[in-house]
Amino acid sequence: MSGPADARKGGVSLQKAVFLDRDGVILEERGYLAKPDEVTLLDGAAEAIRMMAGLGLKVVVVTNQSGIGRGFFDANDYKKVRERMNTLLAQQGAKVDAEYNCPHAPWEECACRKPLPGLVQTAASELALDVAGSFVVGDKRSDMELARAVKARSVLVRTGYGKETEKDSDGTWDVAVDNISEAAEVIRDWVEEGRVEVVDCR
Ligand SMILES: [Mg+2]
Ligand SMILES: [Zn+2]
Numbered sequence: 001m002s003g004p005a006d007a008r009k010g011g012v013s014l015q016k017a018v019f020l021d022r023d024g025v026i027l028e029e030r031g032y033l034a035k036p037d038e039v040t041l042l043d044g045a046a047e048a049i050r051m052m053a054g055l056g057l058k059v060v061v062v063t064n065q066s067g068i069g070r071g072f073f074d075a076n077d078y079k080k081v082r083e084r085m086n087t088l089l090a091q092q093g094a095k096v097d098a099e100y101n102c103p104h105a106p107w108e109e110c111a112c113r114k115p116l117p118g119l120v121q122t123a124a125s126e127l128a129l130d131v132a133g134s135f136v137v138g139d140k141r142s143d144m145e146l147a148r149a150v151k152a153r154s155v156l157v158r159t160g161y162g163k164e165t166e167k168d169s170d171g172t173w174d175v176a177v178d179n180i181s182e183a184a185e186v187i188r189d190w191v192e193e194g195r196v197e198v199v200d201c202r
Contacts, residue, residue: 014130018052018187019120019152020096021138022063024160025180027085029139034073036084042159044181046092051184053095055191057135058127061099062119064142069105078103098127115145120152135190137183141165144173153190155183 023029026049028040053059067073082099089095100119104110112118124131136147139160147154156162156176166176177183 014128015056015058016134017058017060017123017127017129017131018135018137019060019062019123019146020049020180021114021136021140021143021160022061022085022099024139024162025137025157026061029160032067032070032072033081034067034077036080039081039084039088041085041088041092042180044179046089046094048180048184049089049094049096050092052187053097055188057187057191058098058129059096060123060127060129061096062114062123062146063099063101064114065101065103066105066113068103069108075103098123114140114142115149117146117149120146120150135187137180137187139165141168141171144171147174148172153187155186157183 020026023033026042026045027033028042030038033039049059065078068075068078078101086096100123102110102112102114102119104113106113110118120131123129132151134152135155136143136152137155137157138144138146139157139162144154144156154173156165156173157180158166158176158178159180165171175186177186
């Protein structure tokens with residue numbers, strides 16, 4: 001089958017997206033990463049992002065940065081890390097379309113800390129995204145629960161905290177893979193099979 005696999009069955013055509021967690025998915029997990037010179041792309045991350053963008057998906061980073069709310073670092077440190085990541089990606093011809101972060105500590109009870117869907121909802125309205133049937137790639141249970149909350153398909157990666165997450169018997173995800181490269185391949189298969197229309201939240 002060829003042609004745009006995500007053509008809508010009538011109605012407004014909103015774009016589907018892949019929502020990527022940052023730490024432990026694109027970047028090496030450092031635990032409250034706040035220094036640009038500690039930003040390290042995981043193997044294959046740039047290529048995977050290029051592949052996902054090539055599928056016609058918006059590539060959107062959604063990241064909890066409670067280190068800001070906890071006072072470990074500030075918004076400017078976060079911005080420098082983001083810029084460093086984007087520079088490293090650009091060196092390999094990859095780019096994310098947008099990045100949204102929750103800067104709050106858990107006790108602030110905000111509406112944007114994953115697994116709450118605030119970041120995705122903001123992205124959806126600002127970027128005109130079709131969230132249901134989009135994709136979430138993450139290494140933590142909060143990422144997988146986010147996917148369920150917004151009726152997106154979920155891919156657990158075994159990088160970062162992913163191996164620990166996989167042992168969590170209460171966790172649910174559509175598929176678990178070794179890394180973001182394999183996540184991109186799974187998503188490519190879903191898109192090419194036209195299965196992106198299917199939404200079956202377990
Ligand atoms: Mg993570
Ligand atoms: Zn928040």
